[in-house]
Amino acid sequence: MKRTLLIFLLPLVMFSAAIADSPNMMGIRLGTYTDLEEPYLGVEFLTGIGPNIDINPNFEYVLTDIGTFYTLNFDAHVDIYTVRRGPFTWVGAGLAYASFDPDGPIEGDSDLGLNLFLGVGLDRPGFVPYVQLKFIIGDYDDTVLNAGLRFRL
DSSP: OHHHHHHHHHHHHHTHHHHHTSOEEEEEEEEEETTTTEEEEEEEEEEEEETTEEEEEEEEEEOOSSEEEEEEEEEEEEEEESSSSSEEEEEEEEEEEEEEEESSSSOOEEEEEEEEEEEEEEOBTTEEEEEEEEEEESTTOEEEEEEEEEEEO
């Protein structure tokens, strides 16, 4: 677990100067892991590290009744604006750490994987509502559909 935390915290430390000078956002998201057919709740932090380039570490907890399943993700994406305030899109990729601990005597498992995603948001003063489609590639392959709301800090 310590090594997993290091994997996710090291990039934040590396980009700390850029994070301090950029517009930061916190967000909530909800959606579904379609292959598991289970809903999830998530939280995220978003900050710019360059022109239209953001890093987005996030945590997703899957609401399943067969055990405990969550993902820790360290994502980055490029925003594609057509107008300054209004709809915009993004494409991105990132590292996923998935952990599943089933109920009962079966031992849990964890996996590192790759996130590939695209989204559409509406840039409003103070907040950004959005929808996103994500593909997780790894031992826990899945397609994730979500909607979220990011708030400027």
